[in-house]
Amino acid sequence: MTKQEESSPNAAPGNKKILIVDDDAFFLQMLYDIVSKAGYIVAGVAENGEDGVNKAHQLGPDIVMLDIIMPIKNGLVAAKEIKAAHPAIKIVMCTSLKDAMFVKEADVCGVSAYIKKPFNEADVLAALNGLDF
Amino acid sequence: MSGMNESPYKALYLQEVSERLSGIEKGLLSLESSPGDKTVVDALFRHYHSIKGMSASMGFEAIKDFAHLQEDVLEGFRSAGSFPGKVTVSVLFECLDALKKFLLMVENSAPLELDTSPLVKRLKESVLAGGVARPGAEPPAGQEGGAAIAGSMQISRTIKVEGRVFDSLLKTTGNLLTVLSGLKDYASIVRSIKLKDLTHELEKSIQELNSDILSARMLPFGDLTQNLPRIIRDISARYGKEVNLVVEGADITLDRSILEGMGDPLVHIMKNALDHGIEPVAERKSAGKPERGTITVKASQKKDMVLVEVTDDGRGIDPERLRQKAIEKGIERERLDKMTAKELINLVCLPGLSLAESVTDISGRGVGMDIVATAVNSLGGKLDIKSEYGKGASISMELPKAASITRILFVKTGATMFALPISRVEKIIMLNDEAAGSEVDYLGSSIPAKRLSDAFAVKGSGKDRVAVVARDEKTGNPFAIIADEYGDEMEAFVRPLRPPFENLDFATGFTITGDGRPVFVLDIIRLAPASGKGVSS
Numbered sequence: 001m002t003k004q005e006e007s008s009p010n011a012a013p014g015n016k017k018i019l020i021v022d023d024d025a026f027f028l029q030m031l032y033d034i035v036s037k038a039g040y041i042v043a044g045v046a047e048n049g050e051d052g053v054n055k056a057h058q059l060g061p062d063i064v065m066l067d068i069i070m071p072i073k074n075g076l077v078a079a080k081e082i083k084a085a086h087p088a089i090k091i092v093m094c095t096s097l098k099d100a101m102f103v104k105e106a107d108v109c110g111v112s113a114y115i116k117k118p119f120n121e122a123d124v125l126a127a128l129n130g131l132d133f
Numbered sequence: 134m135s136g137m138n139e140s141p142y143k144a145l146y147l148q149e150v151s152e153r154l155s156g157i158e159k160g161l162l163s164l165e166s167s168p169g170d171k172t173v174v175d176a177l178f179r180h181y182h183s184i185k186g187m188s189a190s191m192g193f194e195a196i197k198d199f200a201h202l203q204e205d206v207l208e209g210f211r212s213a214g215s216f217p218g219k220v221t222v223s224v225l226f227e228c229l230d231a232l233k234k235f236l237l238m239v240e241n242s243a244p245l246e247l248d249t250s251p252l253v254k255r256l257k258e259s260v261l262a263g264g265v266a267r268p269g270a271e272p273p274a275g276q277e278g279g280a281a282i283a284g285s286m287q288i289s290r291t292i293k294v295e296g297r298v299f300d301s302l303l304k305t306t307g308n309l310l311t312v313l314s315g316l317k318d319y320a321s322i323v324r325s326i327k328l329k330d331l332t333h334e335l336e337k338s339i340q341e342l343n344s345d346i347l348s349a350r351m352l353p354f355g356d357l358t359q360n361l362p363r364i365i366r367d368i369s370a371r372y373g374k375e376v377n378l379v380v381e382g383a384d385i386t387l388d389r390s391i392l393e394g395m396g397d398p399l400v401h402i403m404k405n406a407l408d409h410g411i412e413p414v415a416e417r418k419s420a421g422k423p424e425r426g427t428i429t430v431k432a433s434q435k436k437d438m439v440l441v442e443v444t445d446d447g448r449g450i451d452p453e454r455l456r457q458k459a460i461e462k463g464i465e466r467e468r469l470d471k472m473t474a475k476e477l478i479n480l481v482c483l484p485g486l487s488l489a490e491s492v493t494d495i496s497g498r499g500v501g502m503d504i505v506a507t508a509v510n511s512l513g514g515k516l517d518i519k520s521e522y523g524k525g526a527s528i529s530m531e532l533p534k535a536a537s538i539t540r541i542l543f544v545k546t547g548a549t550m551f552a553l554p555i556s557r558v559e560k561i562i563m564l565n566d567e568a569a570g571s572e573v574d575y576l577g578s579s580i581p582a583k584r585l586s587d588a589f590a591v592k593g594s595g596k597d598r599v600a601v602v603a604r605d606e607k608t609g610n611p612f613a614i615i616a617d618e619y620g621d622e623m624e625a626f627v628r629p630l631r632p633p634f635e636n637l638d639f640a641t642g643f644t645i646t647g648d649g650r651p652v653f654v655l656d657i658i659r660l661a662p663a664s665g666k667g668v669s670s
Binding site for chain 2: 023024025026027029030069070071096117118119
């Protein structure tokens with residue numbers, strides 16, 4: 001992964017704050033481990049879309065990683081709301097939904113990158129490194 | 134991601150999936166009682182979806198595919214705005230069982246070998262046969278369902294520790310206490326103030342550790358009862374009985390070993406209540422009772438005991454039939470006449486006095502209340518039965534809240550078994566056939582010895598094979614107790630003596646062996662020659 005960091009102009013995770021939103025503690029933990037190991041700052045985690053939107057307001061992250069299928073408020077609705085209030089925040093969708101089902105809708109919601117579940121460390125970092133700040 | 138099976142995420146995976154499975158169970162149960170709830174279908178979909186995702190990440194392909202299929206089924210209903218019908222829900226219950234089996238395989242790091250193809254086939258067929266068209270009002274569209282998800286983020290607040298770690302901790306403190314007791318004896322012999330002080334300090338710490346471990350072992354009663362709705366559902370569906378389950382006191386905590394041990398008895402009592410207690414709907418109607426029976430499972434705390442009561446509003450126990458049965462089994466009429474109603478009812482705890490009218494595959498043959506009573510006794514508890522014929526029955530288990538486990542050694546003299554606390558045993562000496570007398574050689578000198586059979590006036594076999602050496606608490610002098618043979622060492626629940634035995638000063642309590650026999654746990658010190666014969670009465 002150090003290779004990737006060097007090769008990408010945007011790979012300066014040091015000061016980038018990430019909010020992770022997933023209703024599975026399992027994925028929260030995995031994403032938390034991967035991004036913090038790579039040098040990102042985990043600003044916070046949330047377990048549903050609504051909590052995610054609130055925390056995005058409070059914490060002002062640079063990146064929000066969002067699951068789609070979540071209780072209370074799904075990831076697409078959350079993405080739309082976050083983007084409307086904070087256009088600079090980059091949204092990364094983490095999902096196992098079949099692409100065609102949601103890509104179009106996700107674009108409308110202002111999603112910058114996708115990570116397909118199941119993911120590995122390289123998948124996650126590639127998506128984050130590709131973000132254009 | 135392959136190769137992650139023993140990953141640091143496995144514990145989290147197990148915990149999360151099992152929370153999802155509980156959610157699925159709740160969802161399916163509620164689909165059965167109120168089939169038109171969209172939020173439930175949404176929540177179910179999310180559970181399967183989540184299990185699929187996590188399983189894929191762990192490389193558990195078989196689970197992923199199986200969960201995926203169920204996710205698709207739910208997604209189908211979701212997008213069509215229809216609801217799974219009875220048959221589909223029923224098959225989904227079976228699929229849930231298969232998922233549970235898979236999870237167990239993961240937990241045991243066993244290969245994921247389970248043939249799900251018959252279930253898959255039936256699930257697909259049931260879906261093709263059609264769901265239920267949307268009944269009732271349509272919930273607000275365009276929003277994900279908001280069914281409450283109980284699971285919370287537990288990364289930092291709790292640690293998942295395997296139960297056996299706690300068993301092992303308890304055993305270790307048990308050993309520490311044994312060593313401590315030896316050290317205390319030694320300290321009193323060598324008369325060193327310093328050693329006494331240190332021993333005292335050590336004792337305080339060990340006691341603290343012990344109580345911390347005991348409290349860490351506590352689990353809420355609800356952990357056990359969460360399985361009951363499913364059990365009730367399966368049985369009542371099969372027998373056409375309608376039952377409400379009410380659980381109270383789910384937050385009362387008990388030691389995990391006791392909670393675990395009462396699982397089978399509790400299930401058996403529930404099955405009995407469903408099978409023999411709750412009447413068929415027609416019978417209930419004609420008796421003027423509500424069509425749906427009610428079974429209440431209630432836990433409450435009573436000092437250091439927990440009282441678990443299972444009450445049903447079924448037909449209760451027929452005292453006349455029980456009396457007849459008791460007479461058939463050879464209990465004398467005069468004895469029965471002298472019994473109070475309560476004593477008579479509790480006769481159902483005797484082997485062979487089960488009152489089942491027919492042998493069904495619910496509570497089965499031969500496994501009656503006597504087995505339940507033995508199981509409860511062996512946990513250091515007490516079973517009590519109340520019944521009002523025609524109105525219902527109440528079965529209560531009074532169980533210790535915390536574990537009181539003592540390491541004991543069984544010794545046998547003639548046909549009688551006794552138990553000795555290991556902490557008091559200094560040494561076991563094997564004797565020559567002819568050697569037993571009133572003295573035994575120990576560490577180069579003769580020490581006083583006493584036969585267990587003489588001390589208790591029980592019939593000995595005269596074999597005298599072993600001498601158990603202990604020390605007199607006051608004098609520090611060794612003495613020996615002679616028995617025919619010694620048996621197993623084991624961790625046992627020592628129960629306090631109950632009337633009429635509460636004043637026996639040679640025993641500290643009793644324990645129930647695996648085969649249901651009560652055995653006195655001897656206060657070995659009382660058997661020291663100097664402190665006398667206290668056992669002759």
